[in-house]
Amino acid sequence: MGDQSDKGQHPANSPTPYAPYAPYRRPGRRPYSVRMTTGGSGIAHGFPHLDTVRAALAALFRRLSHDTVSTFPTSVLPVDVAFDDTEDVHLGAQRIARAVVHQLHLPDARIVITFREMEHAATVELTAGPEYFVELNDRFRRHRKDIGAALAHEVTHVWLHRLDLSFPGTRDNEILTDTAAAYLGAGWLLLDAYREHGPFSQKLGYLTPEEFGYVLAKRADFFDEDPAPWFTSPQAYDAYTAGRARARQDARRPPLAGAGWAARLRYAKDRRAAQDPRRTAGPVAGPGDGYAFEPAAGTGAPLRVSFPCPTCWQRIRVPVRGHLQARCGLCKTLLDCDT
Incomplete structure (x- = not known):
């Protein structure tokens, strides 16, 4: 059992009762958990999951549509997830959970949050609803500022479950969850939970810090919202900067007009090869840049080029005819x- 001083009586007029500090598990339900990495090593960096992240962005737009994605223009605000030492840990966790629930446009319902010792940061029970059942690692009773990050991941699991959107395999499904949380305005908390201070390090979630930064930069471009002032962790800000730089490279790939000169030279060479009347093979692809020249559909039809949209990664096909x-x-x- 944990520190009994964190227990308290629930006020009679509170709209959402909290459970006492005891592990709560509904039978027959599979829990989903958020990974927590701590210690002096083990935190991966770079962009090893970028293909899956891009597939997740495409899946969000396909499942929701542009109009629905556009209804998430404002992220959950720092003031809504702030947590000080004077607030009751259960009531505060429920308040933050409600903020994340509202951010993801989920219905209001009873929220049951408990704390226990576990390997992961948190787990959630995916049920038909409407209640939400979340377990948090007992360390969050002492490190309360990261409760919002853990809840952002777990509540997004609920959102995806009720949307019936998933990827095959645990790894890819967790990457989808982190990507959705970040792109829809709750996941900046996960990046802000990344910290390194000498021998101490901590990261929540399955994306690398730089991949979180990449997704947040994509959101910033789409919604014209800059999350940089919200970061309390210097390492999180650095990771966001690195992710933003990688995201900007997506807008400099041919045939986009912002492509660099070296990429334009490669593109022109591939275009000449595709236009060669002696060529009888299939499409000419640009390795690394994602474009592919496709043979004309009929006599007199123009050559076409397809390439991924830098926002949602849906492939776009246009005729090869100069600037357009x-x-x-x-x-x-x-x-x-x-x-």
């Missing part, structure tokens, strides 16, 4: 192209 503008049919982004 193309609008992604999925996320509605208008793109300047030099084909």
Whole structure:
């Protein structure tokens, strides 16, 4: 059992009762957990899951549509997830959980949050609803500022479950969860929970810090919202900066007009090869840049090039005829192209 001083009596007029400090588990339900990495090593960096992250962004837009994604213009605010030492730990956790529930447009319902010793940061029971059952690692009774990060991941699991959106395999499904949380305005908390101070380090979630930064930068571009002032962790800010730099590279890939000169030279070479009348093979692809020239559909038809949208990664197909503008049919982004 944990520190009994954190227990308290629930006020009679409170709308959402909390459970006493005792592990609560509904029988027959599979829990989903958020990974917690602590210690001096073991935190991965870079962009090892970038293909899955991009697939997750595409899946969100396909499942929700541009109009629905656009209803998440404002992230959960720092003031709504702040937690000080004077607030009751259960009531505070429920208050933050409600903020995340509202952020993801989930219905209001009874929230049961308990604390126990466990390997992971938190677990959630995925049920048909409407209640929410979450267990938090007992360490959050002492490190309360990261409760919002753990709840952001777990409540997003509930949101995806009720949306019936998932990826095959635990790893990819957890990456989908982190990506959805970050893109829909709750996941900046997960990046802000990343800290390194000498021998101490901590990270929540399955994405690397830089991948969280990448997704948050994609959100910032789409919604014109800058999360940088919200970070309390210097390491989180650095990871966001690295992710933002990687995200900006996506807008500098040919045939987009912002491509660099070296990429444009490669593109022109591949275009000449695709236009060679002696060529009888299939499409000519640009390795690393994602574009592919496709043979004309009929006599006199122009050569076409397909490439991934830098916002949602849906493939776009346009004729090869110099400068033009193309609008992604999925996320509605208008793109300047030099084909």
